[in-house]
Amino acid sequence: MRIGNAASPFEAYEKLKKANDKLNCIVTAIEPHEEGIPIALKDNVCTRSILTTASCRILDNYIPVYDATIIGRLKAKGFVPVAKTSMDELAMGGTNMTALTGPCHNPYDLERISGGSSGGSAVAVASGLVPVAIGTDTGDSIRKPASYCGVVGVKPSYGKISRYGIIPYASSLDHVGCFTTNVRDAAYMLEVLSGRDDKDMTSSFEEVPSYSRIINSDISGRKLLIFKNVLDEIEDHDVLRAFNDTVTVLRMKGAVIEEVSFDETLMKAVLPVYYLIANGEATANHANLTGIPFGERAQGKDFEEVMINSRSRGFSSSIKQRFVIGSYALYKENQGHYYRKAQKIRRLVVEEVMNRLRDADALIAPTVPGIAPLMKESSTDELDDNLISHSHLIIANFAGLPSLSLPMGFSHGLPLGFSITANPFMEDIMFDIAKAVEEYTGLEGQTKEDF
């Protein structure tokens, strides 16, 4: 399904409700009242008068009294929200297994994960229910589910899309982005969503080009860097074959391609750096979830006990774990060893990559090292996956780089993703390269519509 030939919001709404029995990809279906282009929104996007839970029990009754900035932008271009989608609790996860409404299913194999944390949005697009859905990405939360579900998932440069009205995870890493079935639609969505917003203090003043008009698959002379540390780790032959075949075609189209290996020690530090920064920021951001001004309130004999009981009941054990560790890293006596140290290593990682990327057009790699894992074999503990073939995606969040995943083929009938990361605010070049890949794969517009 494409934006240009999408079903009506009324039809999409009915189909979503029906498909949800099998996919469990939505939290709330929104009955449309007008014609337009149906769109699904991750459930951390505040929607006036519509339940917004961020998949967290403490927000299970939260009905925002205002819209996120992106809602106004979407409505101005004729988009009609038809669903709030499933996500990992407070966007803190990579499997979508920690959703308050239960795991979301991969449309290519219901026994497998969708990936997360924007899993519901990825699934809604992958199964042809909507042509576009909004996600957020703090470490890989758009690109990983995009790869597992066989759709295009884009995280633009930091500050490009306003985060006003988005329930946060980690403010120095959070990005808003989207899922589509093809590259041109993704380029168009970036035009719709991007632009300065005074209500978001990190919003960029950079001009927003007409990406969908200037998109061009001519990549002759473009310099692409293969992320060798990622490739070195991958054992899956189907992934390697699909990636290498795509690279061969890009080379035939005139791209200049070379391999680059980054410092292994710094690459090994990416995940723990992310873990400390993201959880530290998250615990501070969510100090306002007390159950008092909003959210589910528990009983207590005094003010403090109300907050303790509300928070202890309102967060899952794994979120409490993240908050406790994040808070530990922020303690004055620990900051130097943990939080500040992590921020300094973040600088070294960014410099290591930018020293090479600055003189090139993009960094490319398989998005993830394989197909979507089976639910029963998936761990929800991020520290269990300390492989650069997973954590390389985080570097784009550290550095604020535009990054996307698009389908590059299949293994055992399940989708594989190709990752492209460009220089800051060079989304146009990222889309050109993606378009060239898409022309080769022929997977433009692909969906899995059995629901």
Place this chain on the structure above:
Amino acid sequence: MEKEEIKKLAHDILLDLSDKEAEDIAAEFEKLGKMLRVFEEIDTEGLRALVYPFDNETEYLREDVPERPLSKDEVLANAGKITENCVSVPRVLK
């Protein structure tokens, strides 16, 4: 790290933990501790922390023009308990 120490850490951010939760966090600290050994191999002496991705200025002073804030009803709409125009909580002074 001891269970009681973890429970105290949690209490500082207004969370009560069960014994099982505290044990799981202790195990996670251990796992993280092993992973953090890599930090010792990286010299960060004299480096500035990278807090946000870009150094460019995005903050500004807005013009002093009135804007419509949320109404009182809207602000209170999500509070569990309201008395007149205030969010109410259990009595502090008995």
